[in-house]
Amino acid sequence: MATLPLRHGCDDHWTWNRRDRSHEVRLYGPELRVAHFHPDWSCGTAGVRGTRVLNNGRYYWELCISQRIFGTSMMFGIGTRRARLHVDLFRNLLGEDEHGWGLSHKGLLWHSGRWTHYTKPFRENEATTVGVLFDGIAGTLTYYKDGTCLGVAFKGLNEVREPLYPIICSTAAKTEMTLALMKRDFVNLQDRCRAVILKQVRSQSQLDKLALPQRIKAYLSEPLADTIQPFQPVNTYVNSV
Incomplete structure (x- = not known):
């Protein structure tokens, strides 16, 4: 098991932005930390942006993914305000262009419309926890799965001049992601x-x-x-x- 990132930092405070989301995302729970995708059925890809601006800091957050893990793409990562949050197609939305950096549940990293293998595909219909470590000083994004570090996924993020935010998205109906542990560096x-x-x-x-x-x-x-x-x-x- 990996050591918890930023364990000497402090608790962070942010949530999903109810004004910056697809109409196919429902937010509820304490401080709207639970994102429910496609509550009836799915005919596309839906996403939601977090309220935390990440640039120039070090942040770690965990996403508790419900056991409904399936479909074309469930994604976790970061993006600018220009990253799309809805499209009426089933696709890897986060990372479809230069405005997003994302990991899909199929173990693929996406950025600028290109993908690369990163880790094993997540087991379908089995709940899991995804950790995301953003280091704005080193310019890196690192993922964790159930407490295990998967290694650096993206570099050069310190060169991005636009504000960066946490983003999640999903193509699958009735899937949920809950924002859990949040830490930041001093x-x-x-x-x-x-x-x-x-x-x-x-x-x-x-x-x-x-x-x-x-x-x-x-x-x-x-x-x-x-x-x-x-x-x-x-x-x-x-x-x-």
């Missing part, structure tokens, strides 16, 4: 001190009660997850092709 001593404070102050309402200057409150509140409302279809914000 930027500096100030960041480390903030993480210690936020172990005791876990919400914006608690923070507002502290007698602190507004500038300090604003800095402390940055990592706090936004208040999440129950899922409501918002077609205005749905990415569609």
Whole structure:
């Protein structure tokens, strides 16, 4: 078993973006961390983007994949805001062009429309956990499967100038991916001190009660997850092709 990446870092706080997803993705659960793809049936590929901007930092997150692992492509990785999140075709969506970098459940890496073998295909209909380690300093993306490191998948990501975000997508009906463990590295001593404070102050309402200057409150509140409302279809914000 591999050692947990960024174990000396701190907990991270982000979720799936309810305004930046396919209309075939339903978000629910605590802080909308559960993504449910194609709730009725599937006639294409659907994705959702995370709220975390990754550039220049070190981040690790785990995705708990339900036992419904099958279909043309279930993918995990990163991309820019120009990476598509919906298409009415069954395809490897994440990595179809230069805006995405993804791993499919068939063990293939995709970027710029090209694929390469990376690991064994995932067993179908068997739940698994996929870990993703983004190192914005070294410019690498590394995957883990059930705690085992699979090795560096992509390099040169430190040269990407556009904001990068976590992305997941699936072609298979009624599949689910849950955002579980999230860790990040410390930027500096100030960041480390903030993480210690936020172990005791876990919400914006608690923070507002502290007698602190507004500038300090604003800095402390940055990592706090936004208040999440129950899922409501918002077609205005749905990415569609």
